[in-house]
Every structure is written in C-alpha cells, then in structure tokens.
Amino acid sequence: xxxxxxxxxxxxxxxxxxxxxxxxxxxxxxxxxxxxxxxxxxxxxxxxxxxxxxxxxxxxxxxxxxxxxxxxxxxxxxxxxxxxxxxxxxxxxxxxxxxxxxxxxxxxxxxxxxxxxxxxxxxxxxxxxxxxxxxxxxxxxxxxxxxxxxxxxxxxxxxxxxxxxxxxxxxxxxxxxxxxx
Numbered sequence: 001x002x003x004x005x006x007x008x009x010x011x012x013x014x015x016x017x018x019x020x021x022x023x024x025x026x027x028x029x030x031x032x033x034x035x036x037x038x039x040x041x042x043x044x045x046x047x048x049x050x051x052x053x054x055x056x057x058x059x060x061x062x063x064x065x066x067x068x069x070x071x072x073x074x075x076x077x078x079x080x081x082x083x084x085x086x087x088x089x090x091x092x093x094x095x096x097x098x099x100x101x102x103x104x105x106x107x108x109x110x111x112x113x114x115x116x117x118x119x120x121x122x123x124x125x126x127x128x129x130x131x132x133x134x135x136x137x138x139x140x141x142x143x144x145x146x147x148x149x150x151x152x153x154x155x156x157x158x159x160x161x162x163x164x165x166x167x168x169x170x171x172x173x174x175x176x177x178x179x180x181x
Contacts, residue, residue, distance in 0.1 A: 037101070037120055037128030043135050047110040050132045052118045054101035060124045061097050066090055067104055071116030095122065108132065 037054040044050060052067065059065055068090040095101055101120055108116060112134045120127040 037118070037130045039118060039130040039132045040103075042131070043133045044108070045136070046108065046112040046134050049105050049107045050116075050118075051103040051105055052101075052120070052130060052132075053103040054095075054120055054128050056096075056098040056100045058120075058125060058128055059095040059099045059101065059122045061095065061099055063095050063122050063124060064092050065095050065101050065120050065122045065127065066092050067101075067106075067118065067120045069106055069108075069116055069118050071108075072112065072114050106132075108134065 036058045037052065040051045040053075041048075054065075068088055070088045091104075093101060093104055106118065114134060116132045116134070117129060118132065119129045
C-alpha cells in the first residue's frame with residue numbers, strides 16, 4: 001500500500017511543481033525604472049546616515065510615497081527621528097510638484113552588515129530602488145558572516161556527514177546479513 005501511494009504521490013508532486021513554477025515567475029510584472037533613485041553615499045560604515053532620493057518624473061505630483069528599508073537588522077533603521085519596530089522599516093513621504101522624492105535621511109543601525117535595499121513606491125508608480133552597502137572602518141565590505149557563524153556551519157556539516165556514514169554502515173551490515181541468511 002505504501003509503495004503504491006508513493007508511486008502516485010511523486011508524479012502528482014512533479015506536476016504541481018511544473019504548474020506552479022510559471023505562475024511564480026510571473027507574480028510581479030511592475031518593475032521600477034532603472035536609475036531613477038539613488039543613495040548618497042552608496043557605501044558607509046554601520047550607524048551612518050544615507051540620503052535616498054528619486055529624480056523628477058518618478059512619481060506623480062504631490063502624492064504619498066512609501067520608502068522601505070530592507071536588510072539585516074533593517075527594523076533598527078530610522079527615518080529622521082522615527083525608529084521602526086518591524087523587520088523592514090517603512091515610512092511615508094510626499095513627492096514634490098515635479099514628481100521627485102526629495103532626499104530622505106535614513107540612519108542605518110549601529111550593528112548593520114551587508115547591503116540594504118531601499119525602495120520607494122506610490123499608488124501610481126512602481127517608483128525605484130537603490131542600495132547602500134556597509135563597509136568596515138578599513139573600507140572593506142561587511143558580509144555578516146563571522147567566526148561563530150562559520151563554526152556552526154562546520155559543526156552542522158560534520159554532523160550530517162557522520163549521520164550519512166552511520167546510515168551507509170547500517171545499510172552495508174543489513175545487506176551482508178540478508179545475503180548470509
């Protein structure tokens with residue numbers, strides 16, 4: 001009964017995957033125009049303030065624009081003096097009469113690492129995106145991976161390798177026992 005169920009379940013799962021993959025690929029069809037938004041500076045140290053802005057015509061005149069910061073510890077990013085307590089920080093601003101977004105000061109967290117993606121969208125426009133990368137005081141990029149994280153990867157990999165070796169030995173003993181019986 002179990003084998004028959006498995007034989008029926010595998011083709012069904014593969015068919016569902018083939019049907020769902022194209023739908024997921026077409027989930028988003030609105031893309032922001034390239035280069036319409038910028039960050040200044042593009043690289044900085046943790047805890048620094050970045051200015052994010054979008055050029056004329058990116059949005060309609062005088063409409064609400066939502067700016068969102070996404071990255072490691074992104075919830076600690078602040079817009080001006082407002083601290084956000086969610087996984088991605090967002091705030092709403094108003095576009096100018098020519099459809100631009102004037103410079104928004106965003107202070108990244110003191111423990112920031114990696115790259116932060118900043119996006120601006122409005123009800124009538126896909127807006128634009130820009131990124132800010134965190135560097136060390138030496139100017140080297142921070143990736144967010146430290147020695148403790150690497151040790152956990154090595155320990156986990158070693159445990160998986162040991163478990164695979166034990167399963168291989170058990171399978172070999174079982175085969176040998178079945179041949180000798």
